[in-house]
Amino acid sequence: MTISAQTRLAAVIGWPVRHSMSPELHNAAFAELGFDAVYVALPVPEGAAAQAVQAMRAFDWLGFSVTMPHKAMIIDSCDDLTDTARALGAVNCVFRDGDQIIGDNTDGSGFVAGVEHDFSVSIDAMNVVVVGAGGAARAAARALTQAGAGDVAIINRSADRAAKAIAAAGGAARIGHRSDLGSADLVVNATPLGMGDTAYSSSVPFDPSVLPDHAIVADLIYHPLETPLLAEARVRGLRAQNGVSMLAFQAAAQFERWTGRDAPVETMIGAARAVIG
Numbered sequence: 114m115t116i117s118a119q120t121r122l123a124a125v126i127g128w129p130v131r132h133s134m135s136p137e138l139h140n141a142a143f144a145e146l147g148f149d150a151v152y153v154a155l156p157v158p159e160g161a162a163a164q165a166v167q168a169m170r171a172f173d174w175l176g177f178s179v180t181m182p183h184k185a186m187i188i189d190s191c192d193d194l195t196d197t198a199r200a201l202g203a204v205n206c207v208f209r210d211g212d213q214i215i216g217d218n219t220d221g222s223g224f225v226a227g228v229e230h231d232f233s234v235s236i237d238a239m240n241v242v243v244v245g246a247g248g249a250a251r252a253a254a255r256a257l258t259q260a261g262a263g264d265v266a267i268i269n270r271s272a273d274r275a276a277k278a279i280a281a282a283g284g285a286a287r288i289g290h291r292s293d294l295g296s297a298d299l300v301v302n303a304t305p306l307g308m309g310d311t312a313y314s315s316s317v318p319f320d321p322s323v324l325p326d327h328a329i330v331a332d333l334i335y336h337p338l339e340t341p342l343l344a345e346a347r348v349r350g351l352r353a354q355n356g357v358s359m360l361a362f363q364a365a366a367q368f369e370r371w372t373g374r375d376a377p378v379e380t381m382i383g384a385a386r387a388v389i390g
């Protein structure tokens with residue numbers, strides 16, 4: 114695509130940010146739709162997120178994604194927040210609504226959309242266990258309760274963080290116990306256990322042999338594409354999937370905020386797989 118005086122700018126801000134895959138996903142989507150915009154990664158040091166919001170206002174950016182360490186700190190710089198961003202205390206997407214700069218969080222809706230896409234299921238009335246209680250777990254738990262899950266049990270190493278996740282998720286969320294795994298329809302790994310290039314890359318967050326035969330295992334990790342948990346779940350005969358769809362669908366929701374167009378999600382999934390693969 115030719116960059117001209119009409120070309121709009123979108124970006125991800127973070128520190129560090131050069132590892133981000135978001136430029137590949139969004140630029141593939143812009144190209145697919147012939148939308149005249151370009152998406153770049155901008156290294157923005159801790160404490161400088163407010164300047165990114167000012168830049169969006171001054172330079173008419175389309176919008177931007179927000180990653181660590183700015184997800185909480187940028188809240189005070191936005192004119193307003195969506196209910197989801199307010200409840201989670203974290204922003205991963207900034208978009209314009211008239212003169213207003215709005216902070217949103219698309220991680221949870223991206224997770225639910227990814228599960229429904231990958232497994233052709235509805236979350237409605239499901240018994241879900243979320244392992245972990247960090248930012249991704251909170252977002253997923255809140256979206257699961259909003260999508261109508263019957264029970265969302267959160268199991269975490271530290272109890273205080275689990276309690277905070279339950280407060281953010283609301284609805285059917287509660288403190289979970291390992292025994293909840295035996296009646297789970299869907300189990301989510303929202304810890305980094307199994308992540309590549311870490312000290313715990315060969316660890317699993319729970320034993321999939323205790324799950325019912327119909328259970329689905331969703332690992333939020335996408336590097337590697339096949340974690341030890343996913344491999345064990347497949348040996349056990351369970352349906353299992355990595356975090357690529359969540360990555361693509363949370364980006365797709367941002368794309369739709371900025372462009373008002375339906376995002377070409379399969380293109381974005383393909384772009385993510387190509388980068389990781």
Ligand SMILES: NC(=O)c1ccc[n+]([C@@H]2O[C@H](COP(=O)([O-])OP(=O)(O)OC[C@H]3O[C@@H](n4cnc5c(N)ncnc54)[C@H](OP(=O)(O)O)[C@@H]3O)[C@@H](O)[C@H]2O)c1
Nearest residue numbers: 245246247248249250270271274303304305333356359360
């Ligand atoms: N697919 C996607 O688009 C996507 C998006 C975001 C995140 N993720 C993935 O989701 C995972 C969590 O990310 P996050 O941002 O939520 O991280 P986070 O805020 O740091 O939370 C990490 C969670 O994992 C738990 N944990 C960490 N190390 C552990 C260990 N050794 N044993 C047991 N529990 C442990 C923590 O427990 P404590 O509370 O006790 O510390 C915490 O609940 C990561 O693997 C990340 O890559 C994927």
